[in-house]
Amino acid sequence: MDETAPIRDFEKLLRETIGLSMETVGASVIRHALKRRMTACAIRDLHAYWAFLNGSPAERQELVDAVIVPETWFFRDREAFGAMVRHLRENRAGNRPLKLLSLPCSTGEEPYSIAMALLDAGFPDGSFQIDAIDVSSRNLVHAERAIYGKNSFRGADIAFRDRYFEACEDGFRPHDIVRRQVRFRLGNVLAAAAQSGADAYDVAFCRNLLIYFDRETQGAALARLRQMLADNGLLLVGPAESGLPMLHGFASVRYPHAFAFSKAEAAATKPSEPPPARKPRPAPMKASPLPQMQVAAPRPAPRPFLQKAAPTQPSAPAPDQAAANLAEIERAADAGRLTEVQAAAERHIAEFGPSPDAFYWLGLAHDAADAAEEAIRNYRKALYLAPHHQRALAQLRLLQQRLGDHGGAKALADRLDRLAKRSGT
Numbered sequence: 001m002d003e004t005a006p007i008r009d010f011e012k013l014l015r016e017t018i019g020l021s022m023e024t025v026g027a028s029v030i031r032h033a034l035k036r037r038m039t040a041c042a043i044r045d046l047h048a049y050w051a052f053l054n055g056s057p058a059e060r061q062e063l064v065d066a067v068i069v070p071e072t073w074f075f076r077d078r079e080a081f082g083a084m085v086r087h088l089r090e091n092r093a094g095n096r097p098l099k100l101l102s103l104p105c106s107t108g109e110e111p112y113s114i115a116m117a118l119l120d121a122g123f124p125d126g127s128f129q130i131d132a133i134d135v136s137s138r139n140l141v142h143a144e145r146a147i148y149g150k151n152s153f154r155g156a157d158i159a160f161r162d163r164y165f166e167a168c169e170d171g172f173r174p175h176d177i178v179r180r181q182v183r184f185r186l187g188n189v190l191a192a193a194a195q196s197g198a199d200a201y202d203v204a205f206c207r208n209l210l211i212y213f214d215r216e217t218q219g220a221a222l223a224r225l226r227q228m229l230a231d232n233g234l235l236l237v238g239p240a241e242s243g244l245p246m247l248h249g250f251a252s253v254r255y256p257h258a259f260a261f262s263k264a265e266a267a268a269t270k271p272s273e274p275p276p277a278r279k280p281r282p283a284p285m286k287a288s289p290l291p292q293m294q295v296a297a298p299r300p301a302p303r304p305f306l307q308k309a310a311p312t313q314p315s316a317p318a319p320d321q322a323a324a325n326l327a328e329i330e331r332a333a334d335a336g337r338l339t340e341v342q343a344a345a346e347r348h349i350a351e352f353g354p355s356p357d358a359f360y361w362l363g364l365a366h367d368a369a370d371a372a373e374e375a376i377r378n379y380r381k382a383l384y385l386a387p388h389h390q391r392a393l394a395q396l397r398l399l400q401q402r403l404g405d406h407g408g409a410k411a412l413a414d415r416l417d418r419l420a421k422r423s424g425t
């Protein structure tokens with residue numbers, strides 16, 4: 001596949017469609033997704049695929065599905081659910097059903113966890129409603145099917161599984177009482193429409209999405225979330241995103257380790273103007289049952305590449321070879337041959353596609369060469385693909401500390417602590 005201009009068209013399209021920042025995730029992630037989709041469509045030429053993509057909303061959705069990271073599990077960062085319950089108990093006024101949002105909901109573990117936490121806290125069946133939204137139709141199919149394997153149950157405390165799940169052939173399925181609290185919809189945070197009054201959300205979970213956006217898109221997404229949240233609502237973000245809401249009209253609510261923010265306090269402290277929200281695009285990618293949200297569709301008409309790309313040769317993955325190659329890179333790193341590590345990691349990505357370990361080694365090689373920006377970029381790419389990559393978290397933390405970013409380093413240290421506790425190490 002041609003490495004330069006044509007890929008930029010796909011990058012631009014994905015940035016405009018779902019806000020994905022190439023700076024964060026790296027072009028190799030896109031290249032890999034393109035390879036997979038071209039193989040699936042039996043198209044070998046990048047130009048032909050571009051033309052096909054522009055004429056097919058369904059294929060645009062497939063490409064989005066191929067590029068996103070669905071990583072999630074039940075009760076991920078458990079403290080957030082405790083903060084939600086506390087907030088709702090302290091702020092509930094009247095008897096109207098509570099409204100909660102999980103955006104992005106990925107394969108459903110987060111919204112079902114919200115339902116279980118509320119039922120456990122004594123909120124009766126039907127007294128709340130959870131809207132669960134994601135831009136990936138594939139994830140939503142999984143969420144509605146609601147059958148979960150062991151990867152969805154992590155950490156030491158999974159007692160909730162005995163209370164709320166039944167075993168089935170392929171895993172575990174939440175009971176009816178959990179499933180009926182959640183409505184899944186296809187939607188895009190960047191095209192979410194304003195809501196107010198009774199329609200506004202009492203609590204919004206927007207976790208582990210903003211990290212994949214560039215600054216402008218983070219601002220646009222937070223501006224939308226602010227519009228969708230009730231005046232005394234609570235916003236919950238992921239641990240790596242805790243520095244962002246305060247830049248965009250929110251104030252921190254001090255629930256320990258919950259990364260919780262309130263709009264009301266922010267309003268009282270005169271928020272900075274949120275950056276302009278991205279214009280929702282006219283047509284949805286796929287018919288969505290959600291009236292107020294649409295998946296943004298990219299440009300309507302096909303347009304040619306600036307230059308001709310070489311035909312692509314989609315190749316099958318070779319997991320054993322890839323693992324052996326990574327082990328070799330690790331040996332070179334252990335021996336301190338870091339220039340070699342850099343070249344080998346780059347070759348690895350070109351040959352086997354993006355992998356968290358390869359980006360980690362690349363980050364380490366740049367780190368050793370004092371190329372801090374490149375190092376940070378690569379550690380972040382590793383964390384995009386594997387948010388719990390402990391070595392990438394640890395090295396990024398050390399680097400941020402060295403650069404004087406003590407807030408960022410502390411957030412990563414907390415994340416590592418929580419990981420260690422969860423894994424009992």
Ligand SMILES: C[S@@+](CC[C@H](N)C(=O)[O-])C[C@H]1O[C@@H](n2cnc3c(N)ncnc32)[C@H](O)[C@@H]1O
Binds near residue numbers: 068076104110208209
């Ligand atoms: C890492 S998962 C996070 C899931 C869950 N919130 C959690 O923290 O476990 C990221 C999800 O964001 C979704 N996503 C990516 N861009 C999006 C967008 N612009 N609007 C809505 N969802 C998006 C992806 O499809 C993916 O399911």
